[in-house]
Amino acid sequence: MGNPRTIQKIVFFLLGLCTILIILPVFAIFFVILINGLPAISFEFIFSPPRAGMISGGIFPAIIGTIYLIIGTAVFSLPIGILAAVYLSEYADDNWLTRLIDIAIINLAGVPSIVYGLFGLGLFVMFLNFGTSILSGSLTLSIMTLPVIITSTKEALNSVPKSFRDVSYSLGASRWQTVKNVVLPNAIPGIMTGTILGLSRAAGETAPILFTVAAFYLPYLPRTIYDQVMVLPYHIYVLSTQVPNVPPKIQYGTVLVLVFIVFLLNITAAFIRSKFRKKKMW
Amino acid sequence: MANIKISVKNLSVSYDGEIALKNINIDVYEKEILGIIGPSRSGKTTFLQVLNRMIDRISCAKVEGKVLFDNLNIYTDIKLLALRRKVGMVYALPLPLPMSIYDNVAYGPRLHGTKDKKKLDEIVERCLRASYLWDEVKDRLESSAFNLSGGQQQRLCISRTLAVEPEVIIYDEPCSGLDPISTAKVEDAMSKLKEKYTQILVTNNVKQAARVADRTAFFLMGEIVEIDETKKIFTAPKDERTNDYITGKFG
Numbered sequence: 001m002g003n004p005r006t007i008q009k010i011v012f013f014l015l016g017l018c019t020i021l022i023i024l025p026v027f028a029i030f031f032v033i034l035i036n037g038l039p040a041i042s043f044e045f046i047f048s049p050p051r052a053g054m055i056s057g058g059i060f061p062a063i064i065g066t067i068y069l070i071i072g073t074a075v076f077s078l079p080i081g082i083l084a085a086v087y088l089s090e091y092a093d094d095n096w097l098t099r100l101i102d103i104a105i106i107n108l109a110g111v112p113s114i115v116y117g118l119f120g121l122g123l124f125v126m127f128l129n130f131g132t133s134i135l136s137g138s139l140t141l142s143i144m145t146l147p148v149i150i151t152s153t154k155e156a157l158n159s160v161p162k163s164f165r166d167v168s169y170s171l172g173a174s175r176w177q178t179v180k181n182v183v184l185p186n187a188i189p190g191i192m193t194g195t196i197l198g199l200s201r202a203a204g205e206t207a208p209i210l211f212t213v214a215a216f217y218l219p220y221l222p223r224t225i226y227d228q229v230m231v232l233p234y235h236i237y238v239l240s241t242q243v244p245n246v247p248p249k250i251q252y253g254t255v256l257v258l259v260f261i262v263f264l265l266n267i268t269a270a271f272i273r274s275k276f277r278k279k280k281m282w
Numbered sequence: 283m284a285n286i287k288i289s290v291k292n293l294s295v296s297y298d299g300e301i302a303l304k305n306i307n308i309d310v311y312e313k314e315i316l317g318i319i320g321p322s323r324s325g326k327t328t329f330l331q332v333l334n335r336m337i338d339r340i341s342c343a344k345v346e347g348k349v350l351f352d353n354l355n356i357y358t359d360i361k362l363l364a365l366r367r368k369v370g371m372v373y374a375l376p377l378p379l380p381m382s383i384y385d386n387v388a389y390g391p392r393l394h395g396t397k398d399k400k401k402l403d404e405i406v407e408r409c410l411r412a413s414y415l416w417d418e419v420k421d422r423l424e425s426s427a428f429n430l431s432g433g434q435q436q437r438l439c440i441s442r443t444l445a446v447e448p449e450v451i452i453y454d455e456p457c458s459g460l461d462p463i464s465t466a467k468v469e470d471a472m473s474k475l476k477e478k479y480t481q482i483l484v485t486n487n488v489k490q491a492a493r494v495a496d497r498t499a500f501f502l503m504g505e506i507v508e509i510d511e512t513k514k515i516f517t518a519p520k521d522e523r524t525n526d527y528i529t530g531k532f533g
Contacts, residue, residue, distance in 0.1 A: 094341075163377045167439075170336055171390040171446050172367035181389070186380055 033256050040253025049219045054243045059254050061218055065134075065229030066203060066261060068222065069213065072138025073145055073202050078195055080142070081149030088150070089157040090179050109147035114207040116144045121211040135225045137213025141202040148201065152194020156187040189276035193269045200265035204258060206233040216242070232258040284312040287450060287480045288333065293347035295328050295337070295504075302328040304504045306347070310450075315472060315481045317495025317512060319488050321527070324501040326484040330452045333482070334369040335362055351450075367394065370448030374455040376435030378427035378442075383410075383419050386427045386438055390446035409441040413471045433464020440471055450480045458486060469494050488528050492516050500524045 044058055051057030092098045120140030130136045160183050168178040202208075214234035222229045236254050239246045288310040295303040303325040310316050318326050331337040332345060335356060349356045356365050367390075378386050387406045388396075396402060406423070410416040415437040419430070427438055436456060443451055453472075457465040472481060472494050485491050491498045492512060499509035500521075508521045519525045 163373070163375075164379060166336065166339070167373070167377050167379060167442075168389075169339065170334060170366055170371040170373075171393060171442065172363045173393050174363060177393050181393075182379060 030259075033252060033259060036248060037252035037254075037256030040249040041256065045250075045253055046257070050217065054217065054239060055246050055250070059230075059232070059235060059257065061221060062230040062232045062235040062254070063257060063261075064221055065213075065215075065231040066233075066258070068134055068229060069137055069141060069209065069231060070199055070203050070265075072134055072225070073141040074195075074199055076138055076142035077145045077149055077198070081146050081195070081198075082153050082191060084146075085150045085153035085157065086179060086184070089154045090183060091175065105147045105150055108143075109151070111144075112207075113144060113205055114210075116140055116208040117210050117212065119143070120208060125212055131226060132211070132213060132215075132228050133226045134213055134222060134229055137209045137229075137231075138225075140208045140212045141205065144205065144208050145198045145202045148198035149195050152198065153187070153191045156190025156194060157183060159190060160186045189272055193273045196265050196269040196272070200262045200269070203265065204233055204262050206237055209234060232261070284314070286310070287312045287352065289350040289353075290332075291348040291350070293329075293332065293345070293349060295325070295332060295346070296344050297340070298342040302343075302504055303332075306506055308499065308506060308509065310480060310482060311497075312480050313476060313478070314496040315476060315483055315494055317491030317498040318482065318484045318501055319486075319491050319498060319527070320501030322486070323503075325504040326501050327454055328504075329501070330371070330454050330482065330484055333450070333452055334366050334371055336366075336371065338362070367446050368449045370443035370446060370451045372436070372439050372443055372451065372453045372456045374458050376432055376439055376459065378430070378435050378438055381427065382424045383427050383430070383438060384423040387441050387445050389442060394446065405445050406441075409444040410438075412444050412475065413437040413440040414467055414474075415441060431464070433460050433467060436460060436464065436468055437471060440468070444475075448479065450482065451475065452482045452484070454484050455486055456483070457490065465490070488530075500527060502527070 046058060046063065047060050048058035049061050050059065088098060088101065117140065120136055120143070124130045124136035124139050125132055130139075164182045164186065165178055168182045173181070209231050213229060214231045215228040216230075216238060218228060218230050232254065236251070236258065239251045239254060286309045290306055290308045290310075293303055293306040294301070306325075306329065318329065320326050328337065328343075331340075332349060333356075337343050337345060345357075351360060351365065351368065354360050360368075379389060381389070384406055387409050388402045391402060391405050396405070407416060407420075410419060415434060418434060419438075422429075427435065430438060436459075440451075440456075457468055460468065469490065472483065475481060483491065483495060495512045497509060498512045498515045500507045500515065500519075500523075502523060508515065508519060508524045510520070515524060516528060519528065
């Protein structure tokens with residue numbers, strides 16, 4: 001065996017190397033996108049529709065479409081996900097049914113996103129006849145996001161100390177009074193963080209929206225939830241594979257905007273978390 | 283002696299078959315302080331948890347026997363939430379809720395429908411005075427309960443329990459995390475509360491039972507070895523095991 005100090009140095013070096021390997025791709029991606037995309041960003045690029053067969057102009061419809069989808073997904077997935085998590089963690093007994101639901105949620109999280117896309121096509125677009133629309137896309141993304149929201153909400157609820165509940169019950173509180181007064185107020189930061197991260201993932205997905213909402217090219221903005229929209233992830237796919245001679249500047253600029261939106265959501269989540277962690281007293 | 287407030291008959295409790303309490307029979311008199319001493323795992327806390335049915339929250343616990351509160355069976359004749367209002371509990375560790383001092387005390391009354399601000403103010407002041415905390419906190423009722431010291435927090439918990447106007451207060455080792463001065467203050471509060479409340483004090487500190495309890499019960503391995511007036515328990519215990527425990531030979 002070698003000198004323990006030498007071994008320690010080698011191990012430290014390996015550990016440090018692995019850590020750097022984690023952040024390296026992140027920085028590389030950001031660097032490349034920023035360098036190439038930043039020159040494309042202008043008022044016109046953000047606020048005007050594509051022109052001349054998409055090789056010039058902006059991406060405004062796609063930005064709006066993405067924002068609509070985030071809102072639509074939030075509208076459907078937040079109430080259902082959060083209420084289901086409250087029920088599962090605060091009300092439901094631990095029996096075969098709740099265990100089955102737990103397993104279902106875990107499996108739902110593991111379903112490939114293209115399967116969600118096809119499922120949404122089958123159920124919302126065709127069977128329920130919502131057509132290729134914001135409604136169909138939002139519902140599809142909601143189903144995909146639900147497991148993330150339920151899991152993170154349950155975690156946030158479980159992180160509220162049991163002793164708070166005990167105190168509340170010992171003072172004669174009912175279950176709902178305990179949930180409303182003690183559990184939820186202390187779980188809300190965690191719930192918000194988890195749900196925002198879930199939404200940010202949905203914002204960047206391509207496969208689920210491919211058949212359910214995304215439009216190849218629409219020069220106008222949607223008027224109702226039954227309209228199709230252009231969406232950033234799909235627009236990126238179109239720009240890079242479907243349309244010849246798109247200037248790389250526009251491609252990178254579009255990617256930069258999408259990454260920025262997702263990044264903004266993640267930063268918001270991190271901000272909420274750190275703000276409430278400082279306030280947290282137990 | 284005064285009226286019987288709580289009467290426990292043939293109470294046995296087991297957790298997944300593991301016996302925690304064996305055939306307990308005990309009467310608690312109105313407005314007395316009943317001390318319960320005994321080594322850990324002797325069933326003291328389990329006993330308390332039956333009295334306000336917090337044991338219902340432990341799904342593997344099985345409770346047999348009868349507990350009568352004012353001659354009413356706590357499992358059949360009294361509604362669960364009503365029982366918990368009548369039997370207030372103070373825990374081993376100070377457990378303030380993550381809210382202001384005021385809101386902690388007002389928590390119970392608000393649950394039970396008191397919304398009038400004036401009335402709440404009055405309850406909060408009265409309950410904080412009863413636990414000798416008022417003078418220390420009256421200028422910062424809106425600050426977080428977590429800013430109080432451990433002893434203050436524990437007295438806050440007593441105030442919070444008083445605010446739901448219980449008839450019986452049960453304490454589960456209320457001073458185990460406190461320094462001697464804070465302990466003395468909590469004990470003072472208990473002695474004062476005797477005028478109005480029946481109190482049951484589980485304690486690991488034998489001397490504390492000697493100081494504040496009127497009667498003391500010695501629990502061992504889920505059974506009551508002896509129960510008598512505190513004076514007798516500490517000067518002339520009938521059972522040798524009681525003597526061994528209070529003189530520190532085991533436990």
